[in-house]
Amino acid sequence: MKKIGFIGMGNMAQAIASGWIGRKLLEGDQVYAYAPHQDKLKKNAARIGFIPCREPGEMVAACDVIIMACKPYQIEGVLKEIGDRLGGKALLSIAAGWNYRKYSPYLGDSTRFQYIMPNTPAMVGEGVMLFEETNSLEEEEHEEIMELFRALGRVEIIPDHLMGVAMAITGCGPAFVDLVIEALGDAGVKYGLPRAQVYALASQMILGSAKLQLDTGEHPGVLKDKVCSPAGTTIRGVDALEHKGVRAAFIDAVDAIMEF
């Protein structure tokens, strides 16, 4: 793999860089980063092992693949500063909403581009990385980049027009699941379990249920039915959730995001 440089080294860039360097997919001297607050950048560089740069132009000159990892509203300014130096480079962008169509007017023909949307579980190697289908990377380079991102979780190629709903599920979904963990925590505490322990129980239960579905490929309804024995306890809980409209609540949540 060539040299990769980050523009911005915040939460998500740190998760990606430390995933790659920590898992030895890249050596520290293959990873560069620029961010305005140099003290913070240098501390992160010492901790994670990448090379800090004083100027974005210096970083772009040293790298073959550039990852735009600053906030979406900062991108226009960054492109004005270094856009003309991106010729011949591959540009990956993880900034929400800055997709292939939005970047196109800013980039020259010789800049290859891919829009990628990771989620926060990438920080523990269990993320979902959505790759927008339309891209201008070379085939081999695309494969190599997908392989790198697989170190952070699951990579899925998504048709351009479905990126929004996929992001609603994988990007916003962790907050929905956190609500579930917190609510089960309150229920456990209500009946006497210590809070820290019930969070661990709930989180591991969700992790295990998700892994069971992924590993078996079973329909979630079939897995649910296997836990619900006739006249048993689980079906009583399922019944209570259905009365509260739990399925409609999750669909409404995605509707609310899509309407935004």
Ligand SMILES: NC(=O)c1ccc[n+]([C@@H]2O[C@H](COP(=O)([O-])OP(=O)(O)OC[C@H]3O[C@@H](n4cnc5c(N)ncnc54)[C@H](OP(=O)(O)O)[C@@H]3O)[C@@H](O)[C@H]2O)c1
């Ligand atoms: N966090 C997530 O869950 C998540 C998930 C998917 C995608 N994303 C995307 O990832 C991007 C970064 O999110 P984040 O959560 O990592 O944000 P963050 O922690 O706030 O990091 C933003 C980074 O951008 C740097 N920056 C600020 N102004 C800059 C400039 N003019 N030029 C270059 N770098 C600049 C900041 O540097 P200083 O610290 O020195 O100011 C910081 O390192 C966003 O576009 C977001 O849409 C985030």
